[in-house]
Amino acid sequence: MKALGRHVLAEIYECEFEILNDIKKVEELMVKAALEAGAEVREFVFHKFSPQGVSGVVVISESHLAIHTWPELGYAAVDVFTCGDTVDPWDACNYLVDKFGAGHMTATEIKRGISDGSKKEAVNL
Numbered sequence: 001m002k003a004l005g006r007h008v009l010a011e012i013y014e015c016e017f018e019i020l021n022d023i024k025k026v027e028e029l030m031v032k033a034a035l036e037a038g039a040e041v042r043e044f045v046f047h048k049f050s051p052q053g054v055s056g057v058v059v060i061s062e063s064h065l066a067i068h069t070w071p072e073l074g075y076a077a078v079d080v081f082t083c084g085d086t087v088d089p090w091d092a093c094n095y096l097v098d099k100f101g102a103g104h105m106t107a108t109e110i111k112r113g114i115s116d117g118s119k120k121e122a123v124n125l
Contacts, residue, residue: 004113005063005083010093012076014103021071023048023056029099030058034065037092039082062087076100081112 019025027046034041039060046056052072058065063081070076078096080089089109097105 001114003111004115005081005111006089007079007081007110007112008089008093008107009110010076010078010080010096010105010107012078012093012097012100012102012105013074015069015071015074015076015100017071017074019100020054020069020074020076021052023054026054026067026069027056029096030056030065030067032099033080033092033095034058034060036095037080037082037089038087039065039092060087065092074103076102083113 019029023046027044031041031044039062042059042061044056044058046054048054053069055068056066060082062083064079065081066079068077076096078093080092082089093105093107096102
């Protein structure tokens with residue numbers, strides 16, 4: 001069974017407050033993370049919260065990267081969803097760990113759009 005995409009959910013801890021609270025820096029690093037993974041960046045949007053925190057998304061041809069930061073906790077929640085075989089979501093996550101000055105990361109990869117090729121009836125929940 002082939003998956004359409006790979007979705008990495010990363011918990012990044014012990015990051016530098018100044019980085020996670022700087023909207024321009026977070027934006028720059030997220031775009032660079034997408035490029036490091038081999039993705040083609042289409043658009044991005046970020047929002048700065050008061051008194052602290054940044055959320056944003058980078059839309060890539062291959063899907064997206066998203067982030068929510070809690071600078072006061074040194075924590076960032078990052079999602080990297082990529083489709084196809086040319087972009088590696090782990091490259092983006094590892095780049096962010098390095099650039100955020102993180103102490104450690106825990107992450108899970110989920111295969112998305114798995115199909116065994118058979119037709120199945122849709123179920124609405």
